[in-house]
Amino acid sequence: MTTPVYENFINGHFLKNQTGDTFAVKNPATDEVIYHVEIADEFIQNAAIESAKQGFAAWSAMTPIERSRILLKAVAILRERNDELAKVEVLDTGKPWQEAECVDVETGADVIEYFAGLAPAQVGQQQMVGNDFYYTRKEPLGICAGIGAWNYPLQIACWKSGPALAAGNAVIFKPSEETPLGAIKLAEIFIEAGVPAGVFNVVQGAAEVGQWLTANPNIEKVSFTGEVGTGKKVMASAAGSLKDVTMELGGKSPLLVFDDADVSQAVSAAMLGNFYTQGEICTNCTRIYVHKNVYQQFIDELKTRTEQNIIAGDPMDPEVNLGALISKKHQELVLGYIDKGIQEGATLLTGGKALSPASAPNGYFVEPTVFVDCNDDMTIVKEEIFGPVMSVLVFDDEDDVIQRANDTHLGLAAGVFTKDIQRAHRVIHQLQAGICWINSYGNSPAEMPVGGYKQSGIGRENGIETLDHYTQTKSIYVGMSNIESPF
């Protein structure tokens, strides 16, 4: 059976590359190649820049209201095609249909809708300075690059293009090589909605194509989602032409469960924050600190619910709530961390092995895994695993657990479970993380800015402030009286 070959999406249509080089994309749940994609060669790269220049000229000349109207049409199409797009995401990522069907497309559409609504409300300032005055304009940056990870491919493309396009920029987007189709679908939808050709181009390929984007002097900003190590390389390369950067990077986030918490709710949060999207979520609370008074109750319920309520299998089956990891290589990496946990003395409460469900026997599944008897020095407690692996630790004292929670170079997210309202805020204010939850975990609405402290990131996505990251301020001084010249 022949599989489709997707070309790069440039200037409103598919464009064939000249080298003929392609890469294969596999369905992680079946280990089968589902399609091929052409790599963006020099011809495509040049075409992407030229068309983005033209796209930017047309798009930035429109009024914010005109842009908003067009983006809202794209939002409506995204929602109409929810199921078709969700299926693309399931086949590319291996995540369960029951998630993609209600999260991936919807949260992407919400963000474009949010920024489409905000764009016409963006205003400059005006101030008198004596008899003269100045005013400011919020102008778009130009061509922005988006580079995405593979866990939420369409959502990431929406989260990057929403504010960028609303502010009048053009975007060249490079999805992960593992999950290239969602961004192509978004590009088609933008064209259908009336976004001018060249405003959203999609280039395909691995690190080399990303490196070309980060080094290209025609690009004004790079918004990157991926690993900390890659983020450092992207930032170093972007520095060559002093590009603005937004970095959405990895985490090793703590969840603190105090002894007055609703323990069942805390278990729900821990399971969501470790097993949703089979653990491949940047904000996951992979370090769970439980107060000693509720520790036994917590791990008993956690073990029971993990062993009874998780259904792994064909991700398109609506009953399945644990999908396949993105690749064989990633499965091996996650299993390697599990081995390391055992070697370093942690106790497996449940899970720990590869899974081969009857409905998807060749998929890259890993059992939902919980380690107890962990300490802060173990590799599984220190490093981001990006799989369904949770480490549970015990604590006794509030100040001590805050210090332990903060003892990491990462700072993406954190959570607290307690019924004591003052403790909740007191503790959360001391946690060094950009995205925090109290008696909740994982929700990330369009209205709420998200991003990391420390090495988990730079800048923010979503929320009002993000629009400012896609504009630059022009100050204009207006003289109302004669210049007093000494010459």
Ligand code: NDP
């Ligand atoms: P990677 O850092 O491996 O890759 C991210 C993207 O960068 C991919 O498109 C990749 O291409 C590309 N890339 C790789 N090397 C370079 C380079 N030198 N220059 C430019 N681009 C490059 O991350 P993953 O895709 O493995 O994603 C998982 C990581 O993403 C985790 O650490 C996770 O925490 C983080 N993440 C953070 C989020 C956040 O919002 N904070 C959200 C989601 C994920 P290719 O893959 O095709 O080689």
